[in-house]
Amino acid sequence: xxxGSLRSSVALLPFTLCLVLASAATAGEFPVFPPGxxxxxxxxxxxxxxxxxxxEVRLIExxxxxxxxxxxxxxxxxxxxxxxxxxxxxxRHARHITLRLETGLEPAERLPLExxxxxxxxxxxxxxPTVQETDLHLFVYxxxxxxxxxxxxxHSRLLARYAVRLSESNHLRSRARCTQVEEPAEASAAPAxxxxxxxxxxxxxxxxxQELNRWPFLEEREPAGRFxxxxxxxxGIAQGLMGKALLYRHPEHSVVVISMISLEPEQxxxxxxxxxRKEATGEPVKILAVESSQPSLDFGDVGFVAFVIDTxxxxxxxxxxxxxxxxxxxxxxxxxLTFGAREPLESP
Numbered sequence: 001x002x003x004g005s006l007r008s009s010v011a012l013l014p015f016t017l018c019l020v021l022a023s024a025a026t027a028g029e030f031p032v033f034p035p036g037x038x039x040x041x042x043x044x045x046x047x048x049x050x051x052x053x054x055x056e057v058r059l060i061e062x063x064x065x066x067x068x069x070x071x072x073x074x075x076x077x078x079x080x081x082x083x084x085x086x087x088x089x090x091x092r093h094a095r096h097i098t099l100r101l102e103t104g105l106e107p108a109e110r111l112p113l114e115x116x117x118x119x120x121x122x123x124x125x126x127x128x129p130t131v132q133e134t135d136l137h138l139f140v141y142x143x144x145x146x147x148x149x150x151x152x153x154x155h156s157r158l159l160a161r162y163a164v165r166l167s168e169s170n171h172l173r174s175r176a177r178c179t180q181v182e183e184p185a186e187a188s189a190a191p192a193x194x195x196x197x198x199x200x201x202x203x204x205x206x207x208x209x210q211e212l213n214r215w216p217f218l219e220e221r222e223p224a225g226r227f228x229x230x231x232x233x234x235x236g237i238a239q240g241l242m243g244k245a246l247l248y249r250h251p252e253h254s255v256v257v258i259s260m261i262s263l264e265p266e267q268x269x270x271x272x273x274x275x276x277r278k279e280a281t282g283e284p285v286k287i288l289a290v291e292s293s294q295p296s297l298d299f300g301d302v303g304f305v306a307f308v309i310d311t312x313x314x315x316x317x318x319x320x321x322x323x324x325x326x327x328x329x330x331x332x333x334x335x336x337l338t339f340g341a342r343e344p345l346e347s348p
Contacts, residue, residue: 033060034132041137045145046123057113057138058130059087061104067125068139069095069117070146077116080127087111087127105129117142153288156253160291160306163248163255167304168293170220221247224256225321225337229330240264245321245334249311253288254339256321258305258332262297270296271305272326279318279335285309315340 040058044050059065072094080089086103097115105111111127121142146154224247229235235242243260256276262269271292276285289308297303307321319337324330 036132038133039136040133042135042139043145044138044140046140046142047144052126055124056126056128057099058133058135059099059101059105059127060130060134061101063100063134063136065099065135066092066137067097067099067115068137069115069123070141070143071095071121072118073097074116074118079114081112089113099127115140156289156308157291159250159253159255160289160308163257163306163308164291164293164304166220166248167246167257167259167306219249221249221340225334228333228335235260235263235332237263239330240267240328241269241330241332243332245337247337247339249340252311253308254311256307256309256334256337258307258323258334259302260297260304260332261302262299264328265299267328268296268298269303269328269330270326272324274307274321274323276307276309276319276321279320285312285319311339
């Protein structure tokens with residue numbers, strides 16, 4: 001995330017407001033705003049011991065206000081005290097709730113709201129009627145407000161986690177049914193004392209698709225380069241691992257996902273060292289976040305590992321990703337990766 005992206009986010013505020021007002025108009029409850037009415041987006045930093053007036057959430061009738069927190073909310077213990085039931089509190093996501101007044105409050109009325117977070121923190125707020133300035137978006141921080149670099153790191157972690165879940169939804173996942181079968185050696189193909197041949201047979205179950213909230217602008221692209229395990233194309237039984245690479249594009253970030261199945265009965269596979277470099281020069285590329293679907297892969301397990309980078313500005317340059325097994329000889333290489341032209345985010 002860069003300052004331009006933040007500016008784009010701020011630029012979305014009037015557009016978001018239009019959507020909210022359109023919804024209200026559809027319901028036949030179009031708000032009537034006083035002259036000089038002003039929607040506000042602000043931060044509430046609890047580590048700075050804000051005054052009681054800063055903990056007031058200013059609401060106007062029939063217009064939703066969003067509250068965002070930096071930890072998951074315990075919705076069952078969150079309480080809004082409103083004897084006349086004029087305010088409505090609605091959970092949206094793990095860290096997001098909305099507030100809406102069905103009818104207006106009296107000028108002197110105050111409605112206590114206690115938001116309980118799953119880490120035990122209790123955030124005491126007060127809902128108050130507004131005359132001009134309305135809190136459209138309120139961001140509540142328990143810790144110091146994150147820097148741009150911290151926001152970018154968190155965004156990358158979420159993107160990696162989502163790409164893994166999306167890969168699990170769209171491709172084979174969970175445990176394949178693998179067995180070892182001993183078959184007599186063919187007399188014409190091997191000496192009589194060659195014993196028996198061990199064959200691994202795997203059946204891949206189709207995974208039911210998960211209903212996921214679509215990450216804006218995230219799209220899958222294939223193929224994602226040449227996949228080898230210890231030099232063998234796609235891997236295989238001889239290497240104890242088989243897989244392929246998937247590529248997801250976001251306007252400012254790209255995600256390479258390694259999809260694989262462990263064919264090694266004795267040694268679970270786990271992620272070791274990894275690097276991404278430019279093929280032509282060997283120059284390293286910074287990997288912003290890494291996410292695995294599970295800590296290790298036992299025999300027959302299907303797993304995914306996601307690697308997030310900034311989308312290169314030169315969409316035609318080729319890259320190579322190299323991934324090593326933590327305690328084993330397997331080396332995965334994805335060669336010839338290209339990411340296409342970078343497309344900056346634009347506000348509507």
